[in-house]
Amino acid sequence: MSTNCPECEAEITFEEGTEIGEIIVCPDCGVDLEVTSLDPAAVDLAPMEQEDWGE
Amino acid sequence: MTRVSIIGASGYTGGELLRILNDHPEVEIIQATSRSKLGEYIYQTHPNLRKRTQLKFSDPADLESVDVLFLGLPHKQAQHMIEEYANIASRIVDLSGDFRLRDPKVYERWYGEPHVAPEWLSKFIYGLPELHREDLKTANYVSGVGCNATASNLALLPLVQNNLIDPAARVIIELKVGSSEGGVAGNPGSHHPERANVIRTFSTYGHRHTAEVLQEMGLKDVTLTMTSVDLVRGVLATAHAVLKPGVQNKDLWKAYRGAANDNPFLRVVKEQRGVYRVPEPKILSGSNYADLGFDFDPETGHIVSICAIDNLMKGASGSAVQCMNLMLGLDETTGLGFPGLHPI
Numbered sequence: 001m002s003t004n005c006p007e008c009e010a011e012i013t014f015e016e017g018t019e020i021g022e023i024i025v026c027p028d029c030g031v032d033l034e035v036t037s038l039d040p041a042a043v044d045l046a047p048m049e050q051e052d053w054g055e
Numbered sequence: 056m057t058r059v060s061i062i063g064a065s066g067y068t069g070g071e072l073l074r075i076l077n078d079h080p081e082v083e084i085i086q087a088t089s090r091s092k093l094g095e096y097i098y099q100t101h102p103n104l105r106k107r108t109q110l111k112f113s114d115p116a117d118l119e120s121v122d123v124l125f126l127g128l129p130h131k132q133a134q135h136m137i138e139e140y141a142n143i144a145s146r147i148v149d150l151s152g153d154f155r156l157r158d159p160k161v162y163e164r165w166y167g168e169p170h171v172a173p174e175w176l177s178k179f180i181y182g183l184p185e186l187h188r189e190d191l192k193t194a195n196y197v198s199g200v201g202c203n204a205t206a207s208n209l210a211l212l213p214l215v216q217n218n219l220i221d222p223a224a225r226v227i228i229e230l231k232v233g234s235s236e237g238g239v240a241g242n243p244g245s246h247h248p249e250r251a252n253v254i255r256t257f258s259t260y261g262h263r264h265t266a267e268v269l270q271e272m273g274l275k276d277v278t279l280t281m282t283s284v285d286l287v288r289g290v291l292a293t294a295h296a297v298l299k300p301g302v303q304n305k306d307l308w309k310a311y312r313g314a315a316n317d318n319p320f321l322r323v324v325k326e327q328r329g330v331y332r333v334p335e336p337k338i339l340s341g342s343n344y345a346d347l348g349f350d351f352d353p354e355t356g357h358i359v360s361i362c363a364i365d366n367l368m369k370g371a372s373g374s375a376v377q378c379m380n381l382m383l384g385l386d387e388t389t390g391l392g393f394p395g396l397h398p399i
Contacts, residue, residue, distance in 0.1 A: 007304065007305075007308075008304070008305060008308035008312070009305045009308060009309065010308070010312070028308070028312060028323070029308065029325060029327070030325070030326050030327035030328060031327055032327070048327060
């Protein structure tokens, strides 16, 4: 089962045992993705903590 | 084993060539020349090579025939001797600026005097594998690359190769550079009390490496501005350009990912976590990798493309060895596997 990252279009392949609602990480751009469907495979961007480095 | 020699091996790029080639599994270093260090052990000049080689600097007047000759001479010297060097080796890699530009008139404009061997310019392939890989496989003569030009060209490569930027718009590249770019010879500005802790813009426009970016990227309006920072090794190029209308984040990802997939030493660094979210030269010391990153303003189309390299490696000796590997039909990564250090 595979889909594409909505941020960078990298191919995302679900590992065996992946569940709906699970947060996975895009292997290319590193965004967090929420699994919204298994068949067909689908993901949405998940909110990430913003980092301002204190500057 | 392929027999190689290095002419002008006492400088920083010569030292890096010795470090890489001494551990290269397919080559044997025959001679490393230096007039000023003649008869001295290599490690007395390049102390990291102590206990790694007992080679001594030899006289450039006593060169033996070899398969590949590396030229680590100051600019404007190799062109005077190229005919003699071609009789010593069938393959030459020249690290200086003498054979980087194809057009003699362009050379004269940027180097301030006519080339003394203009008929040789067309025989050389510009030595950046990411741009000329196929030509390098059959080349006998390969030029070096300017370190700042390399950081700039690689920052622009995904955008230009995929036709993503407006060719009519000015491209401005800001470079932060380490002190080893200045070479082994000192000058008043490199004296430690003057050089330490600086953020010194030493070239606002018109640097010679600009010519290599214009030539290799095919752009009309490029400005390089260079600033010395408190590093020994490293270049960070921050390129500002304008995207063509309609270019989206996904198009940029596709372009940068494609460049990284096609080139073993290009990596995309655009992370969402951790400290190293963008390319930084610090972790590339001694490595032949070039790290690329980007970001853009979708409202204005302003793209910022970033490239970090080690100026002595991807910007000089590392690319030179990568070119030699291609010329010899070897895996282009041979001898260049060092990934850098962290922390450093």
